Amino acid sequence: MPDLAPNACEPYRVPPTSETALSYHGLPYDLLEDLLPHSGAWKQVMPFLAPHEEVATGRPITPLHGGHVGLLCTAGLLNGVFGQGDDRHIARWRSVKHVTTFVEHDEENEIVHHRERWANELRLVYADGRTLKLTETPIRQEEDTDAECAPAARAA
Amino acid sequence: MQNAHLRLGLLEYHRITEKTSARIRVRVSSYIGEDEQAHLISVFGSDSDIGAITAAVHEKAYFTLTFPDGLIKEVTLGEHASCYRSSVILPGRKHPVRHLVASLSSCTRMAARTGQSFLVTVQRSLGVVVNLSWPSRCARVGKAHLRDS
Numbered sequence: 118m119p120d121l122a123p124n125a126c127e128p129y130r131v132p133p134t135s136e137t138a139l140s141y142h143g144l145p146y147d148l149l150e151d152l153l154p155h156s157g158a159w160k161q162v163m164p165f166l167a168p169h170e171e172v173a174t175g176r177p178i179t180p181l182h183g184g185h186v187g188l189l190c191t192a193g194l195l196n197g198v199f200g201q202g203d204d205r206h207i208a209r210w211r212s213v214k215h216v217t218t219f220v221e222h223d224e225e226n227e228i229v230h231h232r233e234r235w236a237n238e239l240r241l242v243y244a245d246g247r248t249l250k251l252t253e254t255p256i257r258q259e260e261d262t263d264a265e266c267a268p269a270a271r272a273a
Numbered sequence: 274m275q276n277a278h279l280r281l282g283l284l285e286y287h288r289i290t291e292k293t294s295a296r297i298r299v300r301v302s303s304y305i306g307e308d309e310q311a312h313l314i315s316v317f318g319s320d321s322d323i324g325a326i327t328a329a330v331h332e333k334a335y336f337t338l339t340f341p342d343g344l345i346k347e348v349t350l351g352e353h354a355s356c357y358r359s360s361v362i363l364p365g366r367k368h369p370v371r372h373l374v375a376s377l378s379s380c381t382r383m384a385a386r387t388g389q390s391f392l393v394t395v396q397r398s399l400g401v402v403v404n405l406s407w408p409s410r411c412a413r414v415g416k417a418h419l420r421d422s
Contacts, residue, residue, distance in 0.1 A: 146277035146300070148363065149317060149370060153302050157359030158315070158374040166313070166376065 191237040205244040213238050213252070283339040284316050286329050297325045303374075304338065311338075311348040313376040317361065323371035327356045330375045350375055 153159070181189075189195050196209045214235055221228040238252035282301035288294070299318035306312055314336075316326060329336070335349045354377055360369035 144300070144317075144370060145363065146281060147275055149361065150277040150280070150302065152361050152363075153315070153317060153372060156361050156372045158357040158372045159359075161357040161359075162313075162374045162376060 190239070203243070203245055207242045209240050210237060211240070212236070280341055282341060284314065284326070285337040285339070286326060286334060287337070288325075288329070288334075295325070297322050297329075299323065299326055301338065306338075306346075306348055309335075309346070309348050311336075311350050311375075313374065314348075314350065315372070315374045317370050317372045320368070320371050323358065323373045327358065327373060327375070330354050330356055350377060353377055 177185075186195075190210050191212075193210045198205065198207055200206050212235055214233060217232045217234075219230050219232070221230060236253050238250060241247075241249040241251070243249075282304060284299050284301045286295075286297045288297075299316040299322050301314060301316050303313065303315035304311065306314075316323070318326075326336075330350050331354065333349060333351055333354075335347050338346050338348045340346070354375055357374045357376075359372050361372050362369045
């Protein structure tokens with residue numbers, strides 16, 4: 118089949134048309150993005166996902182001593198985001214129940230004892246990914262012998 | 274804000290039966306998950322689409338989630354999922370947009386049982402947001418804010 122020569126036929130010129138406007142009939146995502154946080158579904162989820170917490174605000178009547186600050190921390194009233202730069206971190210206190218189990222042998226019987234005690238621990242998550250868990254119990258010992266759980270009222 | 278389509282994800286559900294095959298795609302505004310386990314999904318779409326997704330959540334179905342950066346992941350909410358639905362009325366539109374938030378039944382209580390922590394920041398006027406700047410197990414599509422205290 119021979120090649121088609123450049124001037125074999127007259128080129129077709131596309132006729133000019135009037136200006137047209139493009140229209141979008143899909144969902145308006147920008148508007149929806151602004152409206153969705155106010156939807157009823159989010160309002161139903163919020164109490165479960167982010168329960169309201171008491172946070173201490175305002176100026177105290179008298180200057181706080183170190184013991185006062187400690188009491189507020191352990192009560193969970195000073196949770197939040199603190200620090201600047203690499204030291205910026207989330208701090209969260211919570212009460213943890215430690216259960217120590219030990220077995221006592223009495224001749225033929227074996228008595229299992231569960232000793233419960235409550236302690237406070239502080240978890241820190243830094244902006245660069247570091248995490249810290251500060252507790253009164255050594256971590257290794259705690260992992261070996263204790264089981265922990267938090268009360269539902271302190272759920273994060 | 275503008276260019277919301279760049280911050281939205283895509284949730285796809287493909288159901289194949291003996292006689293029919295259905296593919297439902299809805300937009301995702303928020304997502305929190307860990308590996309294939311989704312903890313919270315917020316999607317919106319038409320009434321029929323949201324109804325189908327709700328039924329699929331209760332059937333413990335797997336979904337194909339596409340993140341704004343193109344990452345694709347198979348996720349499921351598994352058992353004990355709860356669905357919360359509402360309508361968003363748009364001016365000039367005949368039918369409202371349906372909004373669905375599906376989450377594990379009280380994932381906060383679940384976090385307390387398993388010792389996991391979820392980094393979720395809340396701005397009361399804007400709803401629930403998860404900050405991407407904090408390395409965490411959470412993933413988020415959409416706006417990101419950090420509350421100072």
